[in-house]
Amino acid sequence: MKLATLHDLYVDELKDLYSAEHQILKALPKMAKTATAPQLAKAFTSHLEETKGHVERLEKIFKKLGASPKGKTCKAMEGLLEEGKEVIEEDADPAVKDAALIAAGQRVEHYEMAGYGCVRTFAQLLGYDDAAELLQQTLDEEGAADEKLTRLAETVINVEAVAPAGGK
Numbered sequence: 358m359k360l361a362t363l364h365d366l367y368v369d370e371l372k373d374l375y376s377a378e379h380q381i382l383k384a385l386p387k388m389a390k391t392a393t394a395p396q397l398a399k400a401f402t403s404h405l406e407e408t409k410g411h412v413e414r415l416e417k418i419f420k421k422l423g424a425s426p427k428g429k430t431c432k433a434m435e436g437l438l439e440e441g442k443e444v445i446e447e448d449a450d451p452a453v454k455d456a457a458l459i460a461a462g463q464r465v466e467h468y469e470m471a472g473y474g475c476v477r478t479f480a481q482l483l484g485y486d487d488a489a490e491l492l493q494q495t496l497d498e499e500g501a502a503d504e505k506l507t508r509l510a511e512t513v514i515n516v517e518a519v520a521p522a523g524g525k
């Protein structure tokens with residue numbers, strides 16, 4: 358039985374997040390490059406830096422567990438980023454494309470928030486207090502990144518997308 362205990366599930370889900378974070382590391386520079394609004398490009402770039410920290414926290418947790426973080430591919434993140442890629446390659450008005458990039462980015466953040474919320478709770482239940490603390494820090498940063506995207510959408514991006522500068 359592969360998942361005999363909650364500990365097994367905990368490790369399995371951490372591996373899924375490790376794979377997801379690596380995929381995000383590769384995708385964020387492309388999203389930043391595609392964004393037209395400077396604030397949006399900056400939001401993606403600063404989340405790229407945070408994401409490097411998320412990977413480091415996971416590596417720290419795995420080291421303490423004496424386990425390898427590798428060996429799993431997050432298929433959901435592959436799918437989410439594949440959809441994001443479709444948006445990037447689409448011929449679209451710049452403001453509308455920025456709105457689409459935010460929509461794609463928020464899907465990614467929500468997936469991560471769900472994942473980190475689960476492993477944080479598992480860590481608490483299993484008595485891994487240090488890991489729970491690290492996972493909570495990452496969860497907070499994912500939440501803040503999501504909120505930043507919401508703010509950008511509500512204050513600038515979506516507003517511009519309603520009446521594109523091209524004025525069609």
Ligand code: FE
Nearest residue numbers: 378408411469
């Ligand atoms: Fe992350």
Ligand code: FE
Nearest residue numbers: 373431432433
């Ligand atoms: Fe996954």
Ligand code: ZN
Nearest residue numbers: 466469499502
């Ligand atoms: Zn994230």
